[in-house]
Amino acid sequence: MRSAEVIIVGGGPAGSSAARHLKAAGADVLVLDKERFPRHKLCAGWITPQVLCDLELAPEAYPNGFLTFERLHFHAKLLHFKAPCVQHSIRRYEFDAWLLERSGAEVLEHTVKEISADAEGYTLDGAFRCRYLIGAAGTSCPVRRALFAQSLPRSRALQTATLELEFPFEWRDPDCHLWFFEHGLPGYAWYVPKARGWLNVGVGGMAERLSARGESIRIHWGYLAAKLEREFGIQVPEAPTGYSYYLRGALEGVRSGNAFLTGDSARLATRDMCEGIGPAIRSGLQAAKAILEGERYVLEDATGASLGGGLISRGMDWAFTRGAM
Numbered sequence: 001m002r003s004a005e006v007i008i009v010g011g012g013p014a015g016s017s018a019a020r021h022l023k024a025a026g027a028d029v030l031v032l033d034k035e036r037f038p039r040h041k042l043c044a045g046w047i048t049p050q051v052l053c054d055l056e057l058a059p060e061a062y063p064n065g066f067l068t069f070e071r072l073h074f075h076a077k078l079l080h081f082k083a084p085c086v087q088h089s090i091r092r093y094e095f096d097a098w099l100l101e102r103s104g105a106e107v108l109e110h111t112v113k114e115i116s117a118d119a120e121g122y123t124l125d126g127a128f129r130c131r132y133l134i135g136a137a138g139t140s141c142p143v144r145r146a147l148f149a150q151s152l153p154r155s156r157a158l159q160t161a162t163l164e165l166e167f168p169f170e171w172r173d174p175d176c177h178l179w180f181f182e183h184g185l186p187g188y189a190w191y192v193p194k195a196r197g198w199l200n201v202g203v204g205g206m207a208e209r210l211s212a213r214g215e216s217i218r219i220h221w222g223y224l225a226a227k228l229e230r231e232f233g234i235q236v237p238e239a240p241t242g243y244s245y246y247l248r249g250a251l252e253g254v255r256s257g258n259a260f261l262t263g264d265s266a267r268l269a270t271r272d273m274c275e276g277i278g279p280a281i282r283s284g285l286q287a288a289k290a291i292l293e294g295e296r297y298v299l300e301d302a303t304g305a306s307l308g309g310g311l312i313s314r315g316m317d318w319a320f321t322r323g324a325m
């Protein structure tokens with residue numbers, strides 16, 4: 001039996017942030033991930049300056065390069081406006097591997113299946129033992145399944161369906177484009193160029209509303225592919241792949257004894273833009289802090305709204321989950 005004071009299940013942004021913070025404080029920490037890094041992760045890879053700040057990362061210190069956007073193009077039906085901004089794009093394939101390595105924590109390739117709890121701690125697959133357990137394994141996190149299924153129910157109304165593709169492409173337009181509500185999509189489509197000749201394109205929408213319309217997200221992928229060809233001269237080279245995650249619900253119930261849920265496993269992505277990297281990192285840091293300092297696990301400051309929480313934020317949330325398209 002392999003023992004560690006803290007075991008983190010999942011080495012994405014939530015897991016690596018928790019691992020780095022714990023490791024820096026001298027904790028005995030082990031990360032288990034089902035994949036060997038670098039691994040593919042479906043994600044547009046748009047990150048905010050707040051994410052860099054939380055990661056204590058200066059753009060020039062990141063070896064794989066950011067692309068920085070000075071404006072975002074918002075398209076909604078006939079409306080098009082360019083919002084000045086400073087935002088960045090990264091490739092998750094590179095970014096997650098770099099963050100995990102930077103954490104300094106030991107990482108083992110292992111798919112966690114069974115977890116049991118007793119008075120002293122947790123046993124994973126009869127092979128690992130820990131006093132503190134952090135669930136950071138995304139939507140299908142086994143920690144959530146084993147210890148939180150009752151206390152942290154998920155609402156189908158907040159489940160997303162997505163399809164995306166990332167491929168090498170010599171893009172000419174260096175800006176990020178977002179198309180909202182096209183063809184009645186309860187969500188948006190994106191074009192996100194990346195440094196060193198990569199492009200990420202995709203569509204995401206609320207799963208329950210799509211199925212109420214008798215639609216699959218694939219129809220909207222078809223609309224996007226046609227638009228990219230028509231307006232950008234891009235022919236998508238292969239079929240996309242999909243992933244589903246949940247947007248933020250109530251924050252209670254994300255801790256049980258010495259077990260914590262973080263990131264997508266705690267369904268923390270913002271309701272207005274479906275941004276999940278920032279909340280994953282914040283929650284990983286907060287879980288580490290709660291363990292190290294014996295504090296409450298507080299998620300109130302994990303980015304709840306990408307657009308600031310005002311009228312526009314609330315309008316987006318409403319349009320995704322309830323509004324007429």
Ligand SMILES: Cc1cc2nc3c(=O)[nH]c(=O)nc-3n(C[C@H](O)[C@H](O)[C@H](O)COP(=O)(O)OP(=O)(O)OC[C@H]3O[C@@H](n4cnc5c(N)ncnc54)[C@H](O)[C@@H]3O)c2cc1C
Nearest residue numbers: 010012013014034043044045046112137138263264276277
């Ligand atoms: C198509 C798409 C586009 C997105 N675009 C953006 C965006 O542009 N910006 C943004 O901020 N957010 C975006 N998101 C959301 C964002 O990707 C997630 O919210 C974020 O990755 C959550 O991080 P995490 O660390 O919680 O989980 P993950 O990044 O999913 O990491 C979980 C890790 O757990 C491992 N794991 C899973 N199961 C097990 C197991 N049983 N045992 C061991 N390990 C396991 C996985 O291999 C993985 O490495 C997007 C999501 C999708 C699907």
